[in-house]
Amino acid sequence: MNQPLPVLYSFRRCPYAMRARMAIAVSGQRCELREVLLKNKPPEMLSASPKATVPVLVLTDGTVIEQSLEIMLWALAQNDPQGWLASDGAGLEAQQALIAVNDGAFKQHLDRYKYPSRYPHEHAGHEQEFVQMHRLGAAGWLLELEGRLLRHLWLFGPAASLADIAILPFVRQFAHTDAAWFAAQPWAHLAGWLARWESGALFAQVMEKYPPWQAGLAPVEFAPAA
Secondary structure, eight states: OOSOOOEEEEOTTOHHHHHHHHHHHHHTOOEEEEEOOTTSOOHHHHHHOTTOOSOEEEOTTSOEEOSHHHHHHHHHHHOOTTOGGGGGGOOHHHHHHHHHHIIIIIHHHHHHHHOGGGOHHHHTTOHHHHHHHHHHHHHHHHHHHHHHHHHSSBTTBSSOOHHHHHHHHHHHHHHHHSHHHHHTSSOHHHHHHHHHHHTSHHHHHHTOOOOOOOTTSOOEEEOOOO
């Protein structure tokens, strides 16, 4: 890299970082990727963003973008070749409203379903019932997504949108928590939507593995989508 690039602090499996990388890649933006080891976060990231969670994007002028959705919007504002911001005429406001449900109520159910041991004060020893309750709570919303996908291939029409890319990593996390249970549920269109994304070249690119970043190592350029 001959000239400074924006720096993206990321963690491969984090769904927030995943969606940020998807938008950066598809927009054609180049950046330096710094894979973070969450148990040993680099002081450079903590200095840039005291929130201490990924993703964090540091622009060449020093501007810090700390939220994944804001990183997506920044990247797509530079270039949106696949029309994610307004897929098939769907307004950005409508997409953001759906994303808000994902990032709010659904994420709350997902965390408690996948990581019940983090919430002992909420289940008071009744962990199995707690898990079942939050799995069902999450499933209710996934069935709403299934209803959308019955009508068209993606959430807002025949092409992928910002909402699809922002929501998919979290549905993937839910699906992989108990893959056999997920596969047995009556949401074939939702499962197909997830499978299309997971089998795509863009997903393969953004899920490439990199060693944890350390100061002094040769920088890793995160290139635009092919």
